[in-house]
Amino acid sequence: MDEIHPLLARAQRYQRRAVDLHPPGCSYDALVGAWRDVATGALAVELPGRQGPHTKKMDIETGEDRKGE
Amino acid sequence: MADETVCPAVLLVSSRFDFTCDYVVAALRRRNIGYLRLNSEDLPGCAVTLDPVGRHLSVILGDTQFLIAPTSLRSVLFRRPVFLRDYGDDSRTAQERFARIQWASFMQNLLLFDSARWYNDPTCTYKAEHKAIQLHKAAQVGLLVPETVVTNTPRQGSLSLPGDRFAVKGLDTVMVREAGEEIFGFTTFAVNSDLSDPAWASAPTVLQEAISCKTDVRVTVVEERVFAVEILVTGEGVDDDWRIHKRTAQFIPHNLPDGVSGKCVELVAALGLRYGAIDLALSGSKYYFLEINPTGEWAWLVDAAGLPIDEAVADALAY
Numbered sequence: 001m002d003e004i005h006p007l008l009a010r011a012q013r014y015q016r017r018a019v020d021l022h023p024p025g026c027s028y029d030a031l032v033g034a035w036r037d038v039a040t041g042a043l044a045v046e047l048p049g050r051q052g053p054h055t056k057k058m059d060i061e062t063g064e065d066r067k068g069e
Numbered sequence: 070m071a072d073e074t075v076c077p078a079v080l081l082v083s084s085r086f087d088f089t090c091d092y093v094v095a096a097l098r099r100r101n102i103g104y105l106r107l108n109s110e111d112l113p114g115c116a117v118t119l120d121p122v123g124r125h126l127s128v129i130l131g132d133t134q135f136l137i138a139p140t141s142l143r144s145v146l147f148r149r150p151v152f153l154r155d156y157g158d159d160s161r162t163a164q165e166r167f168a169r170i171q172w173a174s175f176m177q178n179l180l181l182f183d184s185a186r187w188y189n190d191p192t193c194t195y196k197a198e199h200k201a202i203q204l205h206k207a208a209q210v211g212l213l214v215p216e217t218v219v220t221n222t223p224r225q226g227s228l229s230l231p232g233d234r235f236a237v238k239g240l241d242t243v244m245v246r247e248a249g250e251e252i253f254g255f256t257t258f259a260v261n262s263d264l265s266d267p268a269w270a271s272a273p274t275v276l277q278e279a280i281s282c283k284t285d286v287r288v289t290v291v292e293e294r295v296f297a298v299e300i301l302v303t304g305e306g307v308d309d310d311w312r313i314h315k316r317t318a319q320f321i322p323h324n325l326p327d328g329v330s331g332k333c334v335e336l337v338a339a340l341g342l343r344y345g346a347i348d349l350a351l352s353g354s355k356y357y358f359l360e361i362n363p364t365g366e367w368a369w370l371v372d373a374a375g376l377p378i379d380e381a382v383a384d385a386l387a388y
Contacts, residue, residue: 003266003267003268003271004268005268005269005271005272005274006237006257006259006263006266006268006269006274007237007238007239007243007254007257007272007274008243008245008252008254009268010254010257011243011252011253011254011255012252012253012254012255013250013251013252014250014251014252014253015249015250015251016246016249016250016251021086022086023088028085030108030111030114030130030131031130031131031133032094032098033081033090033094033104033105033106033108034090034091034094034095034106035088035091043091043094043095043098044091045088045091045092045095046095
């Protein structure tokens with residue numbers, strides 16, 4: 001089957017690249033189950049202005065559909 | 070030997086880089102609710118023992134033993150794959166693939182704790198992920214559903230869809246990898262003259278009545294609580310897939326009519342879910358159901374729209 005399905009033909013192509021998801025300045029606290037700001041010890045998601053982790057939705061093109069990963 | 074043993078009320082099944090789970094952790098801590106976050110990549114570093122008959126799970130993490138038992142476990146937030154999809158990725162070793170599959174199965178075996186409230190029960194997620202089932206259930210609860218067919222033979226003139234322009238979607242996520250590239254398909258559109266292409270036959274496709282002059286509305290349902298945003302680009306709705314414009318999109322809190330809001334709650338329950346992210350299209354005064362994602366993300370809306378979804382999820386888990 002050589003024909004390309006129209007949905008695939010119209011799809012967008014991206015170069016696969018290694019994405020570093022590690023939030024800068026943070027380390028993961030396995031016992032607490034969350035990323036902490038190394039400088040203050042605060043949970044990254046509770047930092048003022050929420051400079052901590054971003055959600056997948058903001059960062060990764062395939063967002064919520066990356067279920068197999 | 071562990072120095073301390075605790076029996077958490079909430080189990081979070083996740084991965085380290087699932088930052089949405091960090092929001093839930095923070096909200097649970099504000100409520101003083103005991104929890105354990107089990108990350109897939111951390112499991113090999115823990116001592117994990119599951120007793121299927123006695124229904125006890127022991128996880129030793131550092132100096133602490135966590136005991137999961139039906140008597141103490143209230144709820145489970147399950148944020149791991151229900152589907153393990155084949156992306157043709159053979160970059161992992163046999164050991165890595167073996168371990169990944171076995172741990173994924175371990176996570177799913179936690180369904181053993183069936184007296185806890187699951188957000189969501191993976192067996193319900195599995196069924197609810199399918200578009201035909203979603204559309205049928207949405208129509209059943211009274212949501213307005215665009216005329217839709219799933220077909221590999223969309224011959225010109227044979228479709229019963231209104232209009233000459235159709236939305237075209239994959240029946241499942243359109244994502245494959247080839248030669249170092251990732252290929253991702255957004256919703257696209259076709260007109261009647263496009264339908265003569267014989268390549269349509271190679272795979273089933275969702276063809277749907279195109280909703281024109283629409284504004285996308287994202288509805289996040291956590292049991293009875295409903296959070297809606299309208300998605301605007303330069304102050305207006307977009308006719309194509311808003312995810313193409315996501316870097317400039319604005320998410321504005323939106324008041325759904327009570328009837329629509331209630332039907333969204335009803336749909337989530339009808340699919341056996343406690344949580345769901347529903348995509349609606351508002352055209353004129355009509356709200357059309359497009360799809361529901363039982364594992365849809367929501368954390369970006371906490372920041373972008375100021376919606377306390379993290380608090381709602383924590384409330385539901387802690388109840």
